[in-house]
Amino acid sequence: MRFYQATTFLFPRSYERRILLVCFGAVHVPLIACVVFQAVTGHWQLDTLVTLLVATLVGTGLGLAAIHALLSPIGQATTMLQAIQAGERIAVIPQGTDDLVGRLLNGVAIAANETAARIEQLVDAAERDPLTGIRNRRGFLDSAEQILRGRSNAVLALIDIDHFKHVNDEFGHDTGDVLLKALARRIEDHLRRSDIAARWGGEEFAVLLPDTTLDEARLVMERLRATVALDTNLGVQDRAVTFSCGLAPVRSFTQLGEATKQADAALYAAKNGGRNQVHVLGL
Incomplete structure (x- = not known):
């Protein structure tokens, strides 16, 4: 030396x-x-x-x-x-x-x-929701950026569990966590390989369906909604669980922010319309 x-x-x-x-x-x-x-x-x-x-x-x-x-x-x-x-x-x-x-x-x-x-x-841990094991918001946005890098005909879906606060209040937060994990598995099981799902926050989930029209996306989410509504094994003492969903088209990653606002507004309309439904603004 x-x-x-x-x-x-x-x-x-x-x-x-x-x-x-x-x-x-x-x-x-x-x-x-x-x-x-x-x-x-x-x-x-x-x-x-x-x-x-x-x-x-x-x-x-x-x-x-x-x-x-x-x-x-x-x-x-x-x-x-x-x-x-x-x-x-x-x-x-x-x-x-x-x-x-x-x-x-x-x-x-x-x-x-x-x-x-x-x-x-570390990257996987940073982009995964620790409770449900699916992507978190960061992981969803990173994956969406890759999918929407070029021109694309995609649909964004926002899902919100109906009356989730009542589940937490009546059965406790542990039961609420079990429900979140079970619904996350149902969502991923019923989506196509090209679709991506994430826990958006709280009891809300986001799904991106690439190369999909609004009609096709609505059909996919309606099937998922019906499957979940009929499933009595989601951890809430044999009670049926429903969710509301809002859809919005998205053609590029730069439009994702605006599409999120539209999907959120559609989700709000679904909630006000009686819940347990898939809604698209203007339809």
Whole structure:
């Protein structure tokens, strides 16, 4: 470590060049010694000096090229560590042997895999509702942005459990939590693979149905509403549970905010219209 620090003045920002310079000087020691010896003795042998000079230059070139190649794994390891620090995934991780550089590469590979897994766990935890296990609002918006990146014919649905406050007041919050988890499972079970669902907040859920018309979305949500209304196994002592739903079209992620307002207004209309129904403004 002391020699490393003592030689930083040579090439402060290039460890590789420092090694190459040291090797370059070491290779020329025999030539310098021969020149000094002949100068001291006064017996100059030019053919010997020329031969030694040429051999030294060729050996230097070959040695520097070999050292440069041997140092390339360290450069790769450095690049991978920088990518890990930036939160990027490492597509290809080179495998090393059981030497110093190989152990370095293997250590970086382990760090890359563990870091990637940890980041994925953190991202998943940040985008999942801890109670129901489905997406939270943040996870929903991130997924919606990917789906609505291009032009799309999608529908946003907002679902609200009817009389949920009465459930909490009469049966307790534990029963309310059981109901939220059960309804979340029902929603995900009855949606298509392309649809995404999330707990929007409280007893409210959001669903995005891509490549879907309002009529198609209404049919999907009506089927779900009827299924839930007939299900007596949602954790509320064999009582039927119903929900109200508001729908709104959305064609791009920039329009999602406005679509949310429209779906919320439609949901409010469904509540005022007697609950247990799917509503679309203007229909």
